[in-house]
Amino acid sequence: MADPTADGAKPDAVIDAAVDRAFEDRAALEREPLLGPRAESGGMESVRLHQPVDGDNNVSLPISEFPTCNYDACENASYKEYKEALYETGNAGTYNVLRWGLVLVIGMLTAAVAYFIDQMVEKLTHMKNSQVISLLEEHPDNLAAAMLRLLLINAGFVAVAALLVAAAPVAGGSGIPEIKCYLNGLKLPRVLELQTLVAKAVGVLFSVSGGLPCGKEGPMIHSGAIIAAGITQGKLPYYGTKFEDTLHSAFLPFRDDKNKRDFVSCGAAAGVSAAFGAPVGGVLFALEEGCSYWDTVLTWRIFFGSIVCAFSMALFNTRHTLNSPGMINFGDFSTAGFIPFQPIEVIWFLLIGALGGLGGAAFNAVNMKITAWRKRVFPTSAKLKRRRAAKFLEAIAVSLLVSCSIWVCVAGVPPRCSTRPVPGNESAAAIVVAFGGYGAPNGAAEDVNSEAYVSVPGCDGAREFNTLATLQLNSAASTLRLLFHFDGNLDPVALLIHGVIYLIIMVVTYGVAVPSGLFVPSLVGGAVFGRIIGQLVKQIPYATFLNLHPGTYALVGSAAFLAGVCRLTFSLAVILIEATRDIAYALPLMLTIMTAKMVGDLFNKGIYDEHIEFRHLAFLEHSIARQPVRNTTVADFMTKRRRLVAFNPVERVGNIIDVLRRYSFCGIPVCRDHLLGGQDGLMTRSRLLALLTKRSVFRRHRRVVVEVSALTTMSHEGLLAGFPDAQRVWDRCAAAGMDHAVGEVGQAALPDLTESEQVKRMTPLCVWLTGSQEEVTLPYGAVHDAPSDVGAMVPWNEFCYPFTDYRRLKGEEGLRWVAGALSAEDMNSFVDLRPYMNPQPFLVPDTFSFERCYALFRSVGMRHMLVIGADHSIAGIVTRYDLWNRLHLLEHPPEGYKNDRGRLVRVLRGRQASALRFSEKSGGGFGGSEFSDDDIPDDYNPNF
Numbered sequence: 047m048a049d050p051t052a053d054g055a056k057p058d059a060v061i062d063a064a065v066d067r068a069f070e071d072r073a074a075l076e077r078e079p080l081l082g083p084r085a086e087s088g089g090m091e092s093v094r095l096h097q098p099v100d101g102d103n104n105v106s107l108p109i110s111e112f113p114t115c116n117y118d119a120c121e122n123a124s125y126k127e128y129k130e131a132l133y134e135t136g137n138a139g140t141y142n143v144l145r146w147g148l149v150l151v152i153g154m155l156t157a158a159v160a161y162f163i164d165q166m167v168e169k170l171t172h173m174k175n176s177q178v179i180s181l182l183e184e185h186p187d188n189l190a191a192a193m194l195r196l197l198l199i200n201a202g203f204v205a206v207a208a209l210l211v212a213a214a215p216v217a218g219g220s221g222i223p224e225i226k227c228y229l230n231g232l233k234l235p236r237v238l239e240l241q242t243l244v245a246k247a248v249g250v251l252f253s254v255s256g257g258l259p260c261g262k263e264g265p266m267i268h269s270g271a272i273i274a275a276g277i278t279q280g281k282l283p284y285y286g287t288k289f290e291d292t293l294h295s296a297f298l299p300f301r302d303d304k305n306k307r308d309f310v311s312c313g314a315a316a317g318v319s320a321a322f323g324a325p326v327g328g329v330l331f332a333l334e335e336g337c338s339y340w341d342t343v344l345t346w347r348i349f350f351g352s353i354v355c356a357f358s359m360a361l362f363n364t365r366h367t368l369n370s371p372g373m374i375n376f377g378d379f380s381t382a383g384f385i386p387f388q389p390i391e392v393i394w395f396l397l398i399g400a401l402g403g404l405g406g407a408a409f410n411a412v413n414m415k416i417t418a419w420r421k422r423v424f425p426t427s428a429k430l431k432r433r434r435a436a437k438f439l440e441a442i443a444v445s446l447l448v449s450c451s452i453w454v455c456v457a458g459v460p461p462r463c464s465t466r467p468v469p470g471n472e473s474a475a476a477i478v479v480a481f482g483g484y485g486a487p488n489g490a491a492e493d494v495n496s497e498a499y500v501s502v503p504g505c506d507g508a509r510e511f512n513t514l515a516t517l518q519l520n521s522a523a524s525t526l527r528l529l530f531h532f533d534g535n536l537d538p539v540a541l542l543i544h545g546v547i548y549l550i551i552m553v554v555t556y557g558v559a560v561p562s563g564l565f566v567p568s569l570v571g572g573a574v575f576g577r578i579i580g581q582l583v584k585q586i587p588y589a590t591f592l593n594l595h596p597g598t599y600a601l602v603g604s605a606a607f608l609a610g611v612c613r614l615t616f617s618l619a620v621i622l623i624e625a626t627r628d629i630a631y632a633l634p635l636m637l638t639i640m641t642a643k644m645v646g647d648l649f650n651k652g653i654y655d656e657h658i659e660f661r662h663l664a665f666l667e668h669s670i671a672r673q674p675v676r677n678t679t680v681a682d683f684m685t686k687r688r689r690l691v692a693f694n695p696v697e698r699v700g701n702i703i704d705v706l707r708r709y710s711f712c713g714i715p716v717c718r719d720h721l722l723g724g725q726d727g728l729m730t731r732s733r734l735l736a737l738l739t740k741r742s743v744f745r746r747h748r749r750v751v752v753e754v755s756a757l758t759t760m761s762h763e764g765l766l767a768g769f770p771d772a773q774r775v776w777d778r779c780a781a782a783g784m785d786h787a788v789g790e791v792g793q794a795a796l797p798d799l800t801e802s803e804q805v806k807r808m809t810p811l812c813v814w815l816t817g818s819q820e821e822v823t824l825p826y827g828a829v830h831d832a833p834s835d836v837g838a839m840v841p842w843n844e845f846c847y848p849f850t851d852y853r854r855l856k857g858e859e860g861l862r863w864v865a866g867a868l869s870a871e872d873m874n875s876f877v878d879l880r881p882y883m884n885p886q887p888f889l890v891p892d893t894f895s896f897e898r899c900y901a902l903f904r905s906v907g908m909r910h911m912l913v914i915g916a917d918h919s920i921a922g923i924v925t926r927y928d929l930w931n932r933l934h935l936l937e938h939p940p941e942g943y944k945n946d947r948g949r950l951v952r953v954l955r956g957r958q959a960s961a962l963r964f965s966e967k968s969g970g971g972f973g974g975s976e977f978s979d980d981d982i983p984d985d986y987n988p989n990f
Contacts, residue, residue, distance in 0.1 A: 112232050112233055112234055112663070113233045113712065114232055114233065114664075114925075114926050115231045115233055115303040115307065115907065116303050116730070116907070116908070117231065117303050117304045117307060117906065117907025117908070118888070118906055118907060118908050118909075119304065120884040121884075121885070121886060122727075122842075122880075122881060122883055122884060122885055123834065123839065123880070123881040124839055124841065124882055125842045127841070127842065128841060128842035132299070141299050141300075145300070145347075146350070148277060148278045148300075148309065149312050149350055149351040149354070150350070150354050151277055152273055152274045152277060152278070152309065152312055152313050152316055152351050152354075152355075153312075153316050153319075153350075153351040153352065153353070153354030153358060154354060154355070154358045155277065156266070156269065156270040156274075156313060156316040156317055156319075156355050157316075157320050157354075157355045157356075157358035157359040157362060158358070158362070159243075159266075159270075159273065159320075160266055160269075160317075160320035160321065160355075160359060160373050161359060161362040163247055163250060163251045163262050163266070164262070164363075164373045166251045167251045167254050167262055167521075170203065170251065170252070170255035171254075171255050171521050174196070174200075174203075174255065174257075175520075177195055177199065178192050178193075178195055178196045178199075178519065179500065179519070181195060189456065189457045193452070193453040193456070193457065196257075196453075197446065197449035197450070200256045200257045200445050201256070201442055201446060201449070202256075203252045203253070203256030203257075204252065204256040204257075204258060204441050204442060204444070204560060205438075205441070205442060206248075206249070206252040207249040207252040207253040207256065207441070207560040207561060208441035208442070208558075208559055208560055209438070210244075210245040210252075210561075211245060211437075211441075211560055212434045212437070212438060212559070213241070213245060214236065214239075214244070214245035214246075215434075215559070216234070216235070216236040216237055216239075216242050217242045217245035217246040218558075218560060218562075219556070219561070219562060220264035220265055220267070220562060220564060220654075221237075221246065221265055221267060221268025221269075221271075221561075222264060222267055222268065222335070222654050223654045223657050223658050224237045224268065225237070225267060225268055225271045225314055225336060226336055226654060226658065227663055227665055228271075228307075228310060229311060229314075229336045229337050230338050230666055231666070231909075232664065232665065237272075238271065238272050238275040238276070239272070240272070240276060242268075242272060243269055243272040245561070246268055246269055246272070247265075249560060249561040250262050250265045250560075250563070253560040253562055254521075254522075256445055256448075257445070257448045257449065257452070258444065258445065258448060258555050258558075258560065258562065259448070259522070259555055259567045259570070260552075260556070260560070260564070260567055261522065261562070261563035261564065261565050261566030261567055262321075262373060262563060263321035263322065263373055263565045263566055264321075264562075264563020264564055264565045264566075265561050265562070266317035266318070266320050266321045266373070266563075267314050267317035267318060267321075267331075268314075268317070269317060270314055270315075270316045270317030270320070270355075271310045271313040271314045271317065272313070273313055274309040274310050274314075275309065275310050275313065277309075278297065278300050278305070278306065278309040279297060279300065279301055303907075304907075307337075308344055311332050311336060311337050312332075312347060312348050312351040313351075314331070314336050315328035315329055315331060315336075315349075315351060315352045316328060316351045316352055317355075318331045318332075318352070318621065319351075319352040319353075319355040319356045319359075319371075319372075320355045320356070320359050320372065320373060321372060321373050321374065321565070322372045322374060322621050322624065322625045323356055323359065323360070323370070323371030323372025323373075323624065324356070324372065324620065324621040324624035324625060325349065325352035325353045325355070325356045325624075326349075326352070326620050326624060327617055327618075327620040327621030327623075327624050328348070328352040328355075328621075329345065329348050329349050330616055330617035330620050330621075331614070331617040331621070332348055333345075333617070334614065334615065334616065334617045335614065335617065335654075338666070338904060338905070338907065339907060356371040356372070357371070359371050359372060359373070374523050374566060374625070375523070375527070376526060376527065376530060376601075376625050376626055377527045377530055379530070379531075379627065379628045386595075386598055386628070386630045386631055386634075387594075387630075387631075387634055388594070391594065391634075392633075392634070392637065394579065394599070395602050395634045395637055395638050396637060396638070396641050398576055398599065398602050398603050398606050398638055399606045399609075399637065399639070399640070399641030399642045399645070400641055400642070400645050401575070401606065402572055402603065402605075402606025402607045402608075402609060402610040402638065402641075402645075403606070403609070403610040403642035403643065403644065403645025403646035403647075403648075404610070404645060404646070404649075405549075405571075405572075405575075405606075405607055406607055406608075406610020406611040406612075406613075406642065406646045407610060407645070407646045407649035407650055409549070409553055409610070409611050409653070410646075410650050410651070410652070410653050411649070412553050413553050413556055413557065414656055414657075414660060416553065416554060416557060417557050417660060420440075420557055423436070424436050424437060434559075437558075437559035438559065440559065441558050441559055441560050444551070444554060444555055444558050447551060447554070448551055451547050451551060452518045452519065455515070455518045455543065455547065456512075456514070456518060456519075459514055459540075459543065461505055461512050461514075462512065462513045462514050462537040462540035463505040463506070463510040463511065463512060463537070464510065464511060464513045464535065464536050464537050464540075465509060465510055465534055466499060466510060466511055467532070467533060467534065499511035499516055500512050500516045500519050500520075513536050513537040513540035513541070514537070514540040516528070517540065517541075517544040522566045522567060522570050523566070525570055525573075526566070526570055526573055526604070529570075529573040529576075529597065530573070530597045530600050530601055532596075532597070533595070533597075535581055535584075535596075536577065536581070536596075538581060538582075541574050541575075541577055541578050542578060544574060545571060545574035548567075548570065548571055548574065549571045552567045552568075552571060555567075556653070564608075564611060564612065565608065565612075568604070568607050568612070569604035569607070569608055570604070571604075571607050572603040572604040572605065572606055572608060573601070573603055574600075576599045576600040576601070576602055576603015576604060577596050577600040577603065579599050579603065580595070580597070580598065580599025580600060581596045583599065584596060598631075598634070601622070601626065601631065601635075602634050602635065602638045604622075605618065605619070605622055605635050606638045606639070606641070606642040607642070609638070609639040609642035609646070610642040610643070610645070610646045611646075611652070611653050612652050612653055612654065613643050613646060613647065613651065613652030613655070614639070614643075614652075615639055615640060615643055616636075618639055619632070619635045619636050619639050622635050623635060655667075662934075664926050664927050664930035666900065666903060666926065666929070666930065667904075670897070670900055670933060675896040675900075675932075675933060675936060678895070678896040678932070678936075679892065679893050679894060679895055679896065680890060680895075680896070680911075680913050680922070680924055681892040681893070681913070681921070681922070682896075682932070683924070683929070683931070683932040684921070684922035684928060685922050685923050685924070685925075685928065686921075686922050687915075687919075687920060687921050687922055689922075690715065690920065690922070690923060691705055691709060691711070691714060692714060692715040692716065692717045692725075692920070693705070693714055693715070693717075693729060693879060694717070694718070694831070694879075695716055695717075695718065695726050695878065695879055695880050696748050696749075696877070696878050696879070696880075697876065697877060697879060698748075698873075698874065698875070698876055699738065699744065699868065699872055699874070699875050699876070700873035700874060702738065702877070703738075703861075703864075703865050703873065706731065706735075706861050707861065707865075710731075712732075712909065712910075712925075713728055713729075713731070713910035713923065713925070714729050714730075714734075715727075715912060715920055715923070716728065716729050716879050716880070716883050717920065718830070725889075725912065725914075725919070725920050726883070726885065727879075727880070727883035727884050727885040727886070727887060728883060728884045728887040728910060729882070729883040730884075730909070733882060733883075735860055735864050737840070737877065737879075737882055738868070738877070739864060739867070740840050741872065742840060743840055743877050743878065744872060744875035744876070744877060745875060745876045745877070745878070746871075746874075746875055747790035747791060747814070747876070748790060748791040748831070748876040749788070749789075749790055749831070749832035750788075750789050750790065750813060750829045750830060750831055750832055751787070751788055751829070751830050751832050752775060752779075752786060752787040752788075752789060752815075752824060752828055752829055753786050753829075753830055754776060754779045754780065754787075756828040756830075757772055757775065757776040757779075757828050758776065760825060760828060761773070765808065765825065766825070769810075769823060769824060769825055771822035771823045772822070772823075772825060772828065774822070775787060775815070775822060775824065787815055788816050788832065789813040789814055789815040789816055789829075790813070790814045790816060791811060791812070791813055791814075791829070808825050808826070808827065809826040810823050810824075810825065810826075811823070811824055811829055813829060831878075834878050834880045839881045840881075840882075887910065887911075887912050888902065888906075888908060888910075888911045888912065889911075889912050889913075889914050890911060890913055890914065891913070891914055892913050892915055892916075892921045892922070894913070896929075896933075899911065899924060899929065900929055900933075903926055903929055908926075909925065909926070910923055910924070910925055911923070911924040911925075
């Protein structure tokens with residue numbers, strides 16, 4: 047038989063081969079796989095669902111899936127008992143006060159980390175610039191020595207940042223895509239660990255001080271989220287076991303996915319507030335870009351944390367005046383002595399917004415091409431040490447590129463001089479306020495000029511400064527303040543050269559393995575070109591009567607380009623309004639940002655969404671297009687009934703271990719029979735493992751009830767002929783007027799799961815009747831489990847969060863550890879799952895539409911959804927990956943189906959839709975933080 051994937055094969059044959067090959071493999075049955083056994087290289091190896099089928103035809107199967115969060119409350123008997131005890135003891139109010147207190151601590155600690163980063167960046171940058179500028183002033187003719195010193199200092203700083211990221215790979219980049227994914231429901235490894243926080247906070251100050259066009263403000267969002275996750279859980283990896291045990295009871299109510307998500311939202315908003323001094327902007331950023339779930343109480347809590355963070359930051363910065371609440375200071379726009387804008391200028395603002403949208407879309411497209419190239423050059427299949435060494439060398443190479451570009455601009459370009467503002471006039475005073483006395487102990491104007499304005503080479507130091515050298519050698523914050531507040535004309539050629547070089551290096555830098563942000567670099571890139579347009583507009587004859595200021599155009603240009611890159615809207619407008627501290631700029635900023643977003647959306651998505659999609663992570667957007675999923679129901683893409691397994695309400699421990707070994711299901715239905723009829727609830731894999739560590743729930747015998755009604759039905763059907771004991775029990779109960787008999791089942795095996803319903807119903811089962819003290823043989827169909835023994839129930843906090851052995855309950859190693867601790871007698875024992883399962887999972891009919899299913903997963907934050915057929919039995923199960931795989935395949939069909947989506951739907955219908963997924967040949971990865979098998983830590987637990 048010819049290979050259907052060979053040249054000339056029809057696309058139908060390719061997809062058929064993919065489906066058939068996937069179904070032959072047991073791994074095709076796995077849903078939301080756990081992390082598998084330890085690889086030889088020392089890392090954790092992700093369980094592969096399916097292997098690629100045909101790369102040339104762009105048809106491949108999912109190979110990288112991460113576990114998901116469960117934001118839906120599991121209201122089982124154990125949980126209800128815990129909640130009732132919580133309210134009866136009056137601790138509910140105490141925990142509410144503790145929750146607000148934790149938000150207060152989150153804001154203060156986030157501000158402390160931001161202040162540390164800000165001060166260290168200022169000191170390191172001042173030290174570097176002092177070394178270079180002093181050498182230039184002492185030896186104007188020996189430019190090579192000064193540039194060599196700059197090159198070595200920058201390379202050393204970047205090397206430190208790259209080494210920190212090599213130790214904690216997730217610390218690379220800004221961290222915003224990772225936090226977006228977590229708040230959306232995806233658990234990515236190492237994202238919220240202490241090691242990541244240290245590498246992020248320390249690494250970003252060295253990468254910024256090393257001259258890379260990256261900002262320290264974006265990583266503060268990730269840092270604030272890590273602080274919130276660690277403090278509110280009462281633990282972080284590497285804190286130590288004693289600390290966890292001490293705070294075990296105090297933080298117990300917050301140790302679930304829902305509460306942790308809310309606190310992480312507070313931390314992310316506090317990071318924005320600390321970065322820009324914009325508490326309202328932080329709240330809106332969390333709403334627009336981060337949180338998938340929102341309510342009024344959460345709004346107040348996030349706002350409170352943002353206010354505390356801004357106040358703490360202002361207190362750290364100024365101590366008395368409280369007028370600098372952020373890491374970056376745009377300067378005082380209100381003292382610049384000019385009218386912000388005239389109505390006629392709105393036309394120019396709209397033009398700048400359109401250009402910013404085009405520039406942002408082009409930036410994103412080029413950066414994705416570079417990211418795809420990085421994926422090919424640094425494949426995850428390469429050895430870990432070799433891949434990290436290559437990324438380290440890339441960071442050093444980019445640092446050398448930055449230093450060489452400065453060298454060329456300062457030494458190779460003829461001097462482009464601009465006139466200094468005269469000390470004492472309004473413009474000079476504005477510059478003093480704008481630079482904030484940078485480098486001057488007492489804020490003296492001459493000290494500011496000597497630090498901010500670079501006069502050598504080629505310019506008269508008393509009256510002029512070298513525009514290009516000033517832009518290249520100053521920090522991004524100082525450059526922004528110069529562009530916003532300089533009242534004269536900066537040399538346009540110098541501005542153009544600096545803007546082009548800066549954007550080229552910036553697009554290469556985002557993705558390098560160092561902590562880096564995009565906010566401030568995007569503001570600088572947009573401000574340069576906005577300043578150019580403003581100075582050109584000022585040369586138009588009519589403009590001489592309007593008192594236009596190029597700084598306004600620089601501000602508008604910075605907002606336009608940042609909106610074009612990140613596609614932020616109202617949150618960005620409010621952040622910039624709060625940063626400028628002048629509401630007069632609200633209208634031009636809003637118009638510009640909306641125009642930039644609308645133009646950019648015509649070409650691609652925002653940079654963070656592009657990287658998430660490039661990685662093929664199952665991120666659920668706010669909304670989906672109606673066209674691709676019309677007439678699609680859950681029956682078209684769910685995991686079908688024949689592919690599922692289920693547990694009895696009272697199950698044998700050995701059967702549980704066997705199922706967990708054979709399959710990597712994270713959600714397993716609990717049904718009264720193994721044929722998925724009469725569903726009782728849903729049990730997750732993590733809670734099963736935690737429950738099996740509590741031997742107090744084991745029962746040597748299974749308590750059952752013999753239903754007289756079932757015996758009567760089977761007697762009328764003539765099915766009790768081979769069961770004389772059943773006939774005798776039926777007669778005895780009927781004579782005594784009893785509707786049931788109580789008994790126990792020994793350590794006998796349950797019926798074979800593969801048998802038909804009729805055979806399973808007639809399977810003989812030995813029952814010890816406790817009333818008559820005799821052992822009888824009864825058909826399995828007449829025996830049911832007795833009600834749960836509530837008095838013997840394990841408390842919710844003990845089975846749901848086993849802190850003592852928390853790090854052992856992970857993946858395949860956790861299963862081996864649990865199974866290895868069980869004796870042969872334990873394996874033959876029974877455990878009642880009903881008090882610990884989710885008795886109210888979401889149930890939908892198989893005719894449920896794709897759109898409504900997507901909305902439920904997106905808004906409620908579910909992990910599993912059970913699908914019920916016409917006979918009210920379980921027809922299948924749906925997970926986040928089923929939704930995303932089907933949507934991704936329909937939006938990006940394989941070759942041969944792009945012009946005929948209907949044929950693709952017909953091919954997929956009736957099959958397991960998640961067995962296929964269209965994948966770009968280039969693969970995927972976050973900018974600077976690539977999740978590979980080797981990067982997954984040993985203590986990463988995908989279930990909790």
